[in-house]
Amino acid sequence: GAGVSQSPSNKVTEKGKDVELRCDPISGHTALYWYRQRLGQGLEFLIYFQGNSAPDKSGLPSDRFSAERTGESVSTLTIQRTQQEDSAVYLCASRRLSYNEQFFGPGTRLTVL
């Protein structure tokens, strides 16, 4: 079956511009996570969605970052007024209810010039 997909695969933007990153989770996966991975670093949790519950936004680094998810489908991560330190790979993962395993997408590589 189809895995987690993310788009675009690469995004180059100028400092100060807004960007939107998209994640399509595996069908039937109610939980969805966003992570940030800086070059050569580990995965940094950003935000978690579970069904219709309020999202866990505890990992968002600033108010320039926001994310939305409608129901149990697509999610978008928005970064406003991008800064050079936002350059990273943004990974999305989804999970079935009551199962531990998270399935990751290929990521979006964001470069802020």
Next chain:
Amino acid sequence: QQQVKQSPQSLIVQKGGIPIINCAYENTAFDYFPWYQQFPGKGPALLIAIRPDVSEKKEGRFTISFNKSAKQFSLHIMDSQPGDSATYFCAASGGTSGTYKYIFGTGTRLKVLA
């Protein structure tokens, strides 16, 4: 208390060697410990996972050893191959929140020489 410390940062072994990657945690509420493998340009993929009620788990050439009292766990790769060259991340999750949120280690870049 939410950190997972991973070592070494990088590792080079000869083909057939047994690289060992170590992780340590502090939060005793963690109850699920996965290892993820990541190739360049790809997202991480689950390799093997363990729960604290067992001390060892093997899947093919990959083994997790778990020491609950020391709050440590490690990944062993038997008969390593050049195709195992990748970055490996340990993680921990659990507790009562039900979010299954992972705390990841910082990663180990493994290179297996032919």
